[in-house]
Amino acid sequence: MKRTGSQIIWETIINEGIDVVFGYPGGAIMPAYDALLDYTGHVHHVLVRHEENAALAADSYYRTTGKVGVCMATSGPGATNLVTGLANAMMDSSAIVAITGQVASHLVGSDAFQETDVTGITLPITKHNYLVTDLKELAQVLAEAFYVARSGRPGPVLVDICKDVQQKSIDYTPIKINKVRGYKALRKPIQQDLQTLIENAGKLIDTSKRPIILAGQGIKHAAAHEEFKVFVEESGIPVSTTLLGIGVLDEDHPQNLRMMGMHGEAYVNNAIANADLLIALGMRFDDRVTGNLKMYAKNAKVIHVDIDPAEIGKNVPADVGICASVRDVLPHLTETLADVQGVAKYKDWYAQINEWRGDTKAHDVLSFDLPANMLIAPQVMRIIWEETGGDITICTDVGQHQMFETQYFQHTRKNQLITSGGLGTMGFALPAAIGAKFGRPQDEVWAIAGDGGFQMSIPELQTVIQEGLNIKIAVVNNSFLGMVRQWQELMHDRRYSSVNMTAPDFVKLAEAYRMKGLRATTIQEAREAIRSARAHNGPVLIEFVVEQETNVFPMIQPGKALNDMTRREISLEKKYMPASMGGGMDELK
Amino acid sequence: MLIDRIEAQKNPIKHTLVALVENKPGVLNRVASLFRRRNFNIDSLSVGMTDDPTVSRMTIVVDASKTSASLVERNLYKCVDVLDVHDLTNVPSVIREMALIKVNIADTHKRSEVKQIADMYEARVVDVANDSLMLEITGTEDKIDAALKILSDYGIKEVVRTGRIAMARR
Ligand SMILES: Cc1ncc(C[n+]2csc(CCOP(=O)(O)OP(=O)(O)O)c2C)c(N)n1
Numbered sequence: 001m002k003r004t005g006s007q008i009i010w011e012t013i014i015n016e017g018i019d020v021v022f023g024y025p026g027g028a029i030m031p032a033y034d035a036l037l038d039y040t041g042h043v044h045h046v047l048v049r050h051e052e053n054a055a056l057a058a059d060s061y062y063r064t065t066g067k068v069g070v071c072m073a074t075s076g077p078g079a080t081n082l083v084t085g086l087a088n089a090m091m092d093s094s095a096i097v098a099i100t101g102q103v104a105s106h107l108v109g110s111d112a113f114q115e116t117d118v119t120g121i122t123l124p125i126t127k128h129n130y131l132v133t134d135l136k137e138l139a140q141v142l143a144e145a146f147y148v149a150r151s152g153r154p155g156p157v158l159v160d161i162c163k164d165v166q167q168k169s170i171d172y173t174p175i176k177i178n179k180v181r182g183y184k185a186l187r188k189p190i191q192q193d194l195q196t197l198i199e200n201a202g203k204l205i206d207t208s209k210r211p212i213i214l215a216g217q218g219i220k221h222a223a224a225h226e227e228f229k230v231f232v233e234e235s236g237i238p239v240s241t242t243l244l245g246i247g248v249l250d251e252d253h254p255q256n257l258r259m260m261g262m263h264g265e266a267y268v269n270n271a272i273a274n275a276d277l278l279i280a281l282g283m284r285f286d287d288r289v290t291g292n293l294k295m296y297a298k299n300a301k302v303i304h305v306d307i308d309p310a311e312i313g314k315n316v317p318a319d320v321g322i323c324a325s326v327r328d329v330l331p332h333l334t335e336t337l338a339d340v341q342g343v344a345k346y347k348d349w350y351a352q353i354n355e356w357r358g359d360t361k362a363h364d365v366l367s368f369d370l371p372a373n374m375l376i377a378p379q380v381m382r383i384i385w386e387e388t389g390g391d392i393t394i395c396t397d398v399g400q401h402q403m404f405e406t407q408y409f410q411h412t413r414k415n416q417l418i419t420s421g422g423l424g425t426m427g428f429a430l431p432a433a434i435g436a437k438f439g440r441p442q443d444e445v446w447a448i449a450g451d452g453g454f455q456m457s458i459p460e461l462q463t464v465i466q467e468g469l470n471i472k473i474a475v476v477n478n479s480f481l482g483m484v485r486q487w488q489e490l491m492h493d494r495r496y497s498s499v500n501m502t503a504p505d506f507v508k509l510a511e512a513y514r515m516k517g518l519r520a521t522t523i524q525e526a527r528e529a530i531r532s533a534r535a536h537n538g539p540v541l542i543e544f545v546v547e548q549e550t551n552v553f554p555m556i557q558p559g560k561a562l563n564d565m566t567r568r569e570i571s572l573e574k575k576y577m578p579a580s581m582g583g584g585m586d587e588l589k
Numbered sequence: 590m591l592i593d594r595i596e597a598q599k600n601p602i603k604h605t606l607v608a609l610v611e612n613k614p615g616v617l618n619r620v621a622s623l624f625r626r627r628n629f630n631i632d633s634l635s636v637g638m639t640d641d642p643t644v645s646r647m648t649i650v651v652d653a654s655k656t657s658a659s660l661v662e663r664n665l666y667k668c669v670d671v672l673d674v675h676d677l678t679n680v681p682s683v684i685r686e687m688a689l690i691k692v693n694i695a696d697t698h699k700r701s702e703v704k705q706i707a708d709m710y711e712a713r714v715v716d717v718a719n720d721s722l723m724l725e726i727t728g729t730e731d732k733i734d735a736a737l738k739i740l741s742d743y744g745i746k747e748v749v750r751t752g753r754i755a756m757a758r759r
Contacts, residue, residue, distance in 0.1 A: 124622055181611070182670060
């Protein structure tokens with residue numbers, strides 16, 4: 001069959017089973033957009049309002065479906081606008097393919113109009129990238145791009161295609177690829193053969209008295225939830241998850257201690273700090289989960305399973321390092337367990353953890369006696385959880401609300417939380433919700449953002465409208481760049497610098513976009529707003545006006561050890577009382 | 590325990606890594622970008638063709654007191670264009686570097702002295718000018734360092750070294 005380069009682009013996408021592409025047209029990608037019209041009904045194009053959001057939506061599409069997310073942009077400014085989204089996908093290992101137009105091949109290198117060295121710019125933030133100047137290579141390169149993006153440790157791949165390559169025709173037969181020379185999706189286990197490694201791991205588990213499983217996103221990528229649960233229950237070992245690991249095991253599971261790290265609960269971090277064995281599965285010991293590495297879990301042996309050989313030993317030395325998919329390792333690990341008495345084996349260890357857990361409630365701001373006429377961000381998260389029964393897909397932005405969500409929303413559905421972890425990209429929530437709604441059209445999808453991050457993605461409200469997406473948007477308005485303000489309060493002596501955020505009237509804004517807008521300033525109003533938003537068949541924006549200076553605790557301050565946490569002062573309860581009762585911020589300064 | 594950063598510090602030897610890579614534009618850029626991004630300390634990097642026109646060969650010398658060679662190796666594997674990586678450090682292998690050295694000959698009587706030194710190091714005279722001699726020398730870095738040290742007495746005008754290339758014996 002004769003096909004133009006542009007047709008090959010769309011047919012490759014369709015053959016990959018992908019039915020939606022997020023993008024924005026322009027000069028150098030116009031041939032591809034022209035050809036798109038011939039594939040109506042096979043693939044849907046979502047016109048975003050900024051290319052960064054195309055990449056972020058594609059990322060979220062991957063996270064909600066397991067299918068490669070695709071975004072498309074023109075050369076020059078279109079392609080450079082993708083950068084943050086690509087970096088986000090790189091840090092969080094999301095399989096996306098970005099297709100960018102490039103100036104015609106004879107103009108490459110001449111500083112032609114809207115020419116940028118896109119492969120050069122994106123080299124460190126993609127798993128791999130290609131510049132296609134010759135149509136003969138296009139079909140092979142595109143097929144490779146999808147294969148590389150989704151196999152092994154997933155990641156973003158960019159294909160930059162010259163305009164003339166899109167225009168010319170060539171004989172085309174669809175290519176299926178499961179091998180690229182040099183590239184191996186799976187490396188052999190590094191030290192010895194898998195058998196020996198599993199035996200060594202088994203011995204460490206058998207002799208350990210205080211083990212803990214550190215569960216990361218790798219379990220999601222491997223779709224190994226079942227294998228993981230079997231291992232957890234047969235071993236009886238307690239589990240803590242990373243931020244992106246939330247959703248690999250229900251948070252109401254008795255062995256799930258929940259999230260670790262900078263804003264993990266104190267008992268979780270105490271358990272890790274005092275463990276004698278860490279079983280790290282598909283996680284990478286990011287500094288946000290280890291605190292100061294020099295003081296990290298000093299008495300623990302480490303079993304580290306990761307698909308990426310470069311992660312093993314990178315931050316924390318491994319006694320047993322297994323480079324493999326967790327899915328291939330977990331059944332063997334389960335088999336090698338000498339004991340299958342479950343949690344009973346670690347009675348003392350759980351007793352110790354429960355002792356640490358004892359003071360959690362006292363430090364929990366929701367156990368404070370708060371005035372009825374005020375609203376704090378933790379309450380918003382708790383109420384969204386209660387009102388929805390937890391049965392939703394949530395896309396959070398970056399900042400305090402993101403951490404409150406992890407603390408006050410109990411996640412009991414597989415992969416229900418979509419959030420930007422490694423890059424911490426403000427402006428993620430709304431485009432992510434758009435991608436998630438295409439990935440899971442049957443789901444109730446919520447975007448939860450701060451007033452700062454939301455103001456970075458407001459233009460996408462019109463994408464929501466244009467696509468007729470039923471998305472609920474919660475803007476948690478504390479009139480500050482909350483997380484930065486918190487750091488300034490705690491570490492810069494409350495010298496607030498450029499963190500005051502004014503905002504438009506969000507209700508009117510929603511209305512300007514012909515969307516339902518609601519505002520809540522008390523718990524009661526919050527509940528009502530959520531109920532009426534859910535009852536409304538269409539997109540709704542709710543502004544939650546919350547207390548301005550509620551901090552996220554516990555917190556491991558930078559440079560501190562994992563178990564050297566700043567807790568919420570119980571006396572802080574005063575902060576929320578009217579001055580007549582001895583409360584107010586001034587008291588505490 | 591795996592080689593890690595701590596291991597790197599107590600392991601102050603130079604590691605020689607050989608990487609076979611796709612002979613495509615931009616591959617050197619990818620490898621160099623990786624080293625820069627990961628803050629790896631590289632002593633030398635030399636690239637050349639192989640018997641297979643689609644494959645080039647890189648010899649990379651890593652200062653293992655600053656950077657774990659194993660970590661470099663494992664990161665190289667992540668480059669899609671890297672076909673294979675070997676650490677030759679503990680493998681019997683031939684290691685060579687070549688240098689061109691232009692030595693000052695202010696006084697023509699010194700010419701034979703320099704020639705004698707060249708002979709000792711199995712260096713060849715490849716060019717002669719009125720006031721200088723150009724030597725070509727091949728060997729390990731140590732040998733070239735030693736030759737340079739002695740020749741420096743005569744005044745060295747210019748030096749170029751290729752960086753290490755290596756091949757396992759078996
Ligand atoms: C694009 C981007 N710029 C800056 C930051 C740094 N940053 C992290 S959290 C934060 C404050 C977020 O404020 P807001 O969106 O209002 O959420 P809140 O913390 O108040 O919940 C900032 C500025 C970031 N993560 N991303």
